Amino acid sequence: MANKTIVIGAGMVGVCVAWHLQQQGFDVTLIDKKAPGEETSFGNAGLIQREAIFPYPMPRNMTEIMRILPNQSPDIRYRPLAMWHYRHALWQYFVHSAPQRFATIRQEWASLIAHCTDAHETMLQAAGAEQWVRKVGWLQLHRHASSFEHAKQHVQDGNAWGVEARLLNPQDIAQLEPDLNSQVFVGGVHWQNAWQVTNPAALVKAYAAHFVSLGGTILQDTVHSLHHQNQWHVHTQNERLTYEHAVIAAGPWSQDLLHTLGYEFPLFPIRGYHQHYTLKTGSVLNHSIVDEDSGFVLGPKQAGIRLTTGAEFTLMDAPIRMEQLHATETIARGLLPLENALETTPWLGHRPCLPDMKPIIGAAPKHPNLWLAFGHAHQGFTLGPITGLLLAQQMSGQDTLIDMQPFSAQRFTA
Numbered sequence: 176m177a178n179k180t181i182v183i184g185a186g187m188v189g190v191c192v193a194w195h196l197q198q199q200g201f202d203v204t205l206i207d208k209k210a211p212g213e214e215t216s217f218g219n220a221g222l223i224q225r226e227a228i229f230p231y232p233m234p235r236n237m238t239e240i241m242r243i244l245p246n247q248s249p250d251i252r253y254r255p256l257a258m259w260h261y262r263h264a265l266w267q268y269f270v271h272s273a274p275q276r277f278a279t280i281r282q283e284w285a286s287l288i289a290h291c292t293d294a295h296e297t298m299l300q301a302a303g304a305e306q307w308v309r310k311v312g313w314l315q316l317h318r319h320a321s322s323f324e325h326a327k328q329h330v331q332d333g334n335a336w337g338v339e340a341r342l343l344n345p346q347d348i349a350q351l352e353p354d355l356n357s358q359v360f361v362g363g364v365h366w367q368n369a370w371q372v373t374n375p376a377a378l379v380k381a382y383a384a385h386f387v388s389l390g391g392t393i394l395q396d397t398v399h400s401l402h403h404q405n406q407w408h409v410h411t412q413n414e415r416l417t418y419e420h421a422v423i424a425a426g427p428w429s430q431d432l433l434h435t436l437g438y439e440f441p442l443f444p445i446r447g448y449h450q451h452y453t454l455k456t457g458s459v460l461n462h463s464i465v466d467e468d469s470g471f472v473l474g475p476k477q478a479g480i481r482l483t484t485g486a487e488f489t490l491m492d493a494p495i496r497m498e499q500l501h502a503t504e505t506i507a508r509g510l511l512p513l514e515n516a517l518e519t520t521p522w523l524g525h526r527p528c529l530p531d532m533k534p535i536i537g538a539a540p541k542h543p544n545l546w547l548a549f550g551h552a553h554q555g556f557t558l559g560p561i562t563g564l565l566l567a568q569q570m571s572g573q574d575t576l577i578d579m580q581p582f583s584a585q586r587f588t589a
């Protein structure tokens with residue numbers, strides 16, 4: 176078999192890249208220091224966000240900045256050391272968030288999101304993994320009329336991109352979620368053609384298992400470095416391996432591997448936490464809900480009700496801080512009859528972010544047969560399968576489903 180390829184990183188993105196390359200006839204080895212789906216793709220909110228036609232810009236208006244600055248809001252926290260460490264990337268993020276620039280970015284981003292559920296569907300059916308997915312949409316709920324007005328605009332914009340949504344009043348919310356304290360909300364949106372996943376890691380593992388069942392290889396080992404000399408030589412903790420093609424899909428760790436090859440991509444992490452809870456006996460949560468004005472997600476998962484926090488700007492190895500989760504938990508307990516926390520220590524993970532809010536999917540500019548798929552930020556779980564398809568199309572020299580220029584690595588190296 177030709178095109179011996181190593182994919183580094185077995186999160187949602189790497190697994191989907193490996194799967195799609197295999198479909199194109201590549202001989203693929205997937206390598207990860209852990210089992211598939213055990214890092215960022217393990218602990219996310221598990222939403223496949225067909226509605227997410229806008230990425231998240233950095234707040235630029237003074238009222239919003241003043242709200243965040245005291246570092247007390249439940250949705251966004253920051254640590255000054257991290258702000259300094261990532262200052263260049265964050266400045267670029269601020270610049271790309273300017274309205275005119277953002278208007279272009281959101282079109283480019285939407286062109287990717289528009290294919291997310293179709294691409295998952297192909298893999299779901301092939302892998303027989305439908306049991307992990309509930310195609311019931313999710314609820315975005317608003318406490319303030321102003322943010323609800325904003326959401327209505329989003330619903331209108333979404334029409335052109337195939338997003339299906341229904342506006343909700345408090346009675347509608349109560350009907351959909353009888354055990355939720357719906358009185359605190361002025362309204363909401365039911366994003367109807369988005370999906371929720373009851374165990375995100377299990378879905379990644381199901382896709383990975385299908386890849387193995389078709390002859391793919393998975394290695395559990397840590398990659399220390401790689402270099403190119405006629406072929407790609409990959410140095411792992413345990414051995415030296417040789418491949419024709421190498422793909423970096425290591426999520427928030429991707430830049431660590433690329434640094435030694437002379438690349439300086441402005442990748443920065445945005446941390447989030449999760450904790451599971453039991454619900455009072457007899458109570459139920461039917462949909463994942465996002466308390467939009469408080470910035471957290473509550474979702475029914477196999478393990479319990481998963482509370483997922485918003486953004487914390489911090490260093491990858493910074494110690495855990497409980498304040499944001501505690502603040503969020505207090506608000507969540509006002510919404511649902513949550514009982515015991517099920518873990519003693521919450522899970523934490525890092526969204527792999529790039530300043531222009533788009534992932535890199537394509538060839539590395541300075542090396543032959545080196546390919547990149549990282550930087551999916553808040554929606555990598557959603558975008559794994561379409562990323563895999565688009566990268567496999569590029570690597571096998573086919574026409575791509577969408578224009579890949581906006582996702583090229585050259586935008587950071589030119």
Ligand SMILES: Cc1cc2nc3c(=O)[nH]c(=O)nc-3n(C[C@H](O)[C@H](O)[C@H](O)COP(=O)(O)OP(=O)(O)OC[C@H]3O[C@@H](n4cnc5c(N)ncnc54)[C@H](O)[C@@H]3O)c2cc1C
Pocket residue numbers: 183184185186187188189206207208209211212213214215216217218219220221222223224396397398399424425426427428429432445446447448449483484524525526527548549550551552553554555556557558
């Ligand atoms: C709190 C939170 C909530 C989120 N909610 C959602 C959501 O609802 N929907 C959504 O679409 N997205 C969501 N996201 C974002 C999503 O989880 C990420 O974008 C996505 O998981 C990134 O996938 P990945 O495969 O790029 O990275 P990862 O899943 O982190 O995979 C990278 C892999 O690379 C491996 N690796 C790294 N370095 C090496 C090395 N040197 N050698 C070997 N292996 C290595 C790691 O072990 C890891 O398994 C959320 C994220 C967070 C933190």
